[in-house]
Amino acid sequence: MMTSEKLANIIRGRGYKLTPQRRAVLRVIARSRDHLTPGAIYERVRKEHPGIGLVTVYRMLELLADLNLTCRVHTEDGCRSYLMRRPSGHHHHIMCTSCGRVVDFTKCDLSELQQRVSEKSGFKIEGHLLQFNGLCQECREKTGAGGPFRTGKVW
Amino acid sequence: MMTSEKLANIIRGRGYKLTPQRRAVLRVIARSRDHLTPGAIYERVRKEHPGIGLVTVYRMLELLADLNLTCRVHTEDGCRSYLMRRPSGHHHHIMCTSCGRVVDFTKCDLSELQQRVSEKSGFKIEGHLLQFNGLCQECREKTGAGGPFRTGKVW
DNA sequence: TATTAATTGAAAAAGATTTTCAATTAACTC
DNA sequence: GAGTTAATTGAAAATCTTTTTCAATTAATA
Structure with missing residues (x-):
């Protein structure tokens, strides 16, 4: 902290x-x-x-x-x-679209995907941006929204 | 197209x-x-x-x-x-940080990661944002930058 | 306590985006 | 093709956001 x-x-x-x-x-x-x-x-x-x-x-x-x-x-x-x-090193965010709260997570193994994307596109990949968005537990309870796992809106 | x-x-x-x-x-x-x-x-x-x-x-x-x-x-x-x-459906971008060119890719299997993140955080995940950044082939040739695969700067 | 370079804040400038409103026009009807 | 109508346009003004400028202040050091 x-x-x-x-x-x-x-x-x-x-x-x-x-x-x-x-x-x-x-x-x-x-x-x-x-x-x-x-x-x-x-x-x-x-x-x-x-x-x-x-x-x-x-x-x-x-x-x-x-x-x-x-x-x-x-x-x-x-x-x-x-x-x-x-986290001072590499990490990503999960953001609550309702209250703005942000939670971090560090393990993101994208190397396989990155390798594939790099080969297909010919890009030298220098970085990536990954963020999940959704409703935090608290906001979920407030609004009575369903279970925690759903694939939906994509940015 | x-x-x-x-x-x-x-x-x-x-x-x-x-x-x-x-x-x-x-x-x-x-x-x-x-x-x-x-x-x-x-x-x-x-x-x-x-x-x-x-x-x-x-x-x-x-x-x-x-x-x-x-x-x-x-x-x-x-x-x-x-x-x-x-692509009219779900897809992501690879952006060239030098010339701005954007190439698309569609296969991104984040479901396992998303599942894990959702469970750990208690969020109901509604979407994700994923983008790779790097140098496109053309810009790479121009600037003489190295091979295509490198893990580096993170957004 | 004195010195000095970094920092501050007011004001102005620069940019980006939105609102307002009268004039114009694309799409439709006959 | 001409007439009707609601959507669209563009100039200007209004809002916001961000940056620049510069004289006055102040944190850090001696």
Whole structure:
């Protein structure tokens, strides 16, 4: 688990100054289980740190992305939605389309598929993007939706 | 292969009017092997149909998306990039990160993985997003990059 | 405590997307 | 082919989102 303190140390360790504004942004993202847009982060940060500028939030998000400390979540309307990187290595997301909660999973053996796709297409494959979407347990209970396994909508 | 004529018939068949502007947008997207942003589509369409409004392009893109005739490609900077849906059913993309070319593939057996992920997470999984990224053969030859198979950058 | 380079925030600029509304036109009827 | 009608168009304005600029502030170090 990446505490906001650990993150702070990483930031400082890399030679960046640790300002109250940065701390506030860190806390907000680190604490959230959902993916948040820059605007949403700004709104939340303002509660603990009124007067912070939206620019500062954008700059912090850029910094975190550069340091590879955040992930992007892929939603249907756009992909400007951030999430603290929880497993630090290779991993993927399962996103709840109802509440936005994101859960991670690490084991994804796509190598066979990748090999086949590479051979057929002639591409040198450099990376992949894999994300599952669905309803988390909680939202499922709320809405009374059916069992956990169903193949349906495809992005 | 979805010709621009077939697409035109679908549009008309669903009760939408087929205007010269719509035809022009259709031609541009249907003809391209790359994914195009609304702005790029606008630029191209203007060459055959000067005077078309950017709004019209946006509206056409919305219509095509509603009719499920386009796909979205997921890029690192944002996902407002469209592509004619070529296999009409379930499929995925391999995108060239250099030239933007997109190639499709249909066989993706994720059911085992999906089953496991669903059980572990408690999610009712409704869909998935899978895309490979890399260098197409042509770009590979241009830049002299290595063989086709490499596991690297992960989105 | 003084120094210094990084950081901040207001404001403006730049972009992207959506809304509004009067004028135009594709599709249909006769 | 002309008339009717509802859908479509495009200019302009309104909204949002993101980036740039620059003077003032401040964290980190000595």
